[in-house]
Amino acid sequence: MTSIATLLHAARRRAITVTAFLLAAVIAVALITVMTGKYPLSVPEFFGVIAGQGNALDQYIVFGVRLPRLLLGVLAGASLGLAGALFQSLLLNPLASPDLLGISGGAATAAIIATLILGWAGPLVTLAAFGGAFLIAALIIAASRSGTGSGHRLILTGVGFAFLTSAVIGFIIKRAQINEAQSALFWTIGSVANSSWTSVTLVGVTLIVALPAVIYASRVLPIIQMGPASAVSLGVHDARARRILVVTAVLLASGAVAVVGPISFVALCAPAVARRAIGYGTAALTASACAGALMLTASDLAAQNLFGGAVPTGVITGAIGAPYLLWLLGSSTKGHSL
Amino acid sequence: MTHRPSRRRSLLVILLSISVVIAIFASLAIGARAIPIPDVIAALTNYDPSNNNHLVVVSQRLPRTLIAILAGVALAVAGTLMQGLTRNPLADPGLLGLNGGASLAVLISIVVLGWSNPHVFVWAAFVGSGLAAVLVYSIAARGGTGANPITLALTGAALTAGLTSISMFILTTDQQALNNFRFWSVGSLTGRGLDTVAAVLPMLLAGLILAIASTSRLNALALGDQLAQGLGYSLTTSRLMIIGATVLLSASATAMAGPIVFLGLVVPHLLRSASHGDYRWLVALAAPAGATLLLVADTVGRVIALPGEVEAGFVAAFIGAPIMMWIIQGKKSVSV
Secondary structure, eight states: OHHHHHHHHHHHHHHHHHHHHHHHHHHHHHHHHHHOSSSOOOHHHHHHHHTTOSOHHHHIIIIIIIHHHHHHHHHHHHHHHHHHHHHHHHHTOTTOOTTTTTHHHHHHHHHHIIIIISOOOTHHHHHHHHHHHHHHHHHHHHHHTTSOSSSHHHHHHHHHHHHHHHHHHHHHHHHSOHHHHHHHHHHHHOOSSSOOHHHHHHHHHHHHHHHHHHHHHHHHHHHHTTOHHHHHHTTOOHHHHHHHHHHHHHHHHHHHHHHHOOOSSHHHHHHHHHHHHHOTTSOOHHHHHHHHHHHHHHHHHHHHHSGGGOSOHHHHHHHHHHHHHHHHHHHOTTGGGO | OTTOHHHHHHHHHHHHHHHHHHHHHHHHHOSSSOOOHHHHHHHHHSOOTTOHHHHIIIIIIHHHHHHHHHHHHHHHHHHHHHHHHHTOTTOOGGGGTHHHHHHHHHHHHHHTSOOOOHHHHHHHHHHHHHHHHHHHHHHHHHSTTOSOHHHHHHHHHHHHHHHHHHHHHHHHHOHHHHHHHHHHTTOOOTTOOHHHHHHHHHHHHHHHHHHHHTHHHHHHHTTOHHHHHHTTOOHHHHHHHHHHHHHHHHHHHHHHHOOOOSHHHHHHHHHTTTTTTOHHHHHHHHHHHHHHHHHHHHHHHHHTTTTSOOOHHHHHHHHHHHHHHHHHHHOSOOOO
16 A cells, blocks of 8 residues: 555656646746847846836837737647647547647638638637637537547547538638738637737636636546546546536637637647656646646747747747657657557 | 348449449530530540530540549549558548648749749659658657557658648748649649649559559558568568558649548548458449549539639538548447
């Protein structure tokens, strides 16, 4: 008994260490992000502005531009990391992410239709994207409801929708004016550049709404992963728990992609990194959220400073994430346990 | 007696072959200008250049019909090979990074080499998809367990996403590149001449022969790596043969018709149960089915949005995706 207790203690301590390290990294990136750029602020200047001092320009730079962009990166990154971790643990598939399941495609399609065809702008587009993501998610869940709950049907249906939405997007982009086509392209990559307090609020609210379910998930996921029979004998209503967790993952993913677009690799990579650092077999929810936030904020810091800030954040996450995952696959002695 | 699987499968091959012939005639006859079947036949047998109907059939519809048949066969067979290789019914040629590589190579040829002629994109696409496949295989083979199906799938997905990022970087910063690229990237059969077909045909045929030669290896691989080895097949040789055939086939198709993504996934998926898991039959069924689907998609695309056209790649996705979801619904359990 003592040995198991010691092991559990060691595992918990490792999880806490990893999470603390990730959090510290997020804070470091955050401080660099708000203080550097074309209009640098020193440490005392920055905290002065936070305290309400400084001129109007300083106030605008910090509260109007940098803080919303930073917070959006943190919140959307955390949401994507959590959503990816939930999907991957529930469906037992390391490739499961909002992209593969067509949820990001739904958001992108709705947003592109809203801007290019209906001529909407601003928060209305975000709302349309949120609706699109949720609509696709609802269709996938409805279509796979009669399944055994193993998730295969959910994945296959999602892949079908992902193809369908990308066909619709290609169709619209081909026919649009070239300027409009380029602005529509944003919705196929994703970026946190178009941040505002409204978008921060939307992602923040979905994260807060999802939080109780995430706490519930951290308790039931290890039990669900033992299989339905064990789960029921341990007093967990397997099917209902799965439903709650899928809806939670969908909510988190929809809130994030509605605002920042289908940023590649965060939902796929952050949970993989967290699991590798903490140890396989755990869902590593908190660490996945921190890793997602770190990935998105660090990528956005790079996006703001490289190539004159013209590159969308999603390009950087893919350019960083892909080589990392490839290295992981090439070097791992058992790549399939990723 | 009609329940014997071999007879049912032969019947299905015959039915699919008939449907190809019907689809060919439909593709030659239907369009913005409807041409009666006797005129179509006359144009093929007794060509008269002064007859407008004959001119349309021979100079416009014949090349794209030919491309639809060849690209459809190539994509469907390539998809079959990929699903067999990775033992994953979700696999399609794009999984090896082929589409990502082709797209990036076309973009580089636009931006760096200053090309803008779609005819030369053919070669960029060919080189790009080949390089991507080599890269995916060599990275996946470095892992401790060799290029096993799951590592291959993950590596392909990762490389595709990485290459797409670079493509997106070019597209968001260079408007002219986007303008040239978006017309290539939609998967259309128009504007490609018979010279393209002639240039690509040897590679396509080589891929097809290699594919047919590797069907018995696919059957062995389906039993698992160890059993396949026990049956005397080298895993590395088998995988290299299958990947080589896939690259030749799908690169030829991409070169002729642009990246048409859905066909390679959906056609083998639809025919899996009819073939009873025998890859010799699956290839024989997938080839005519792929040709039919792409011919129908192209023909439908010509007439649903008159006076304009909808590209075959879109129509294939709009037809194929609902069919696939409907089939998933019908199955009791789906194994991935």
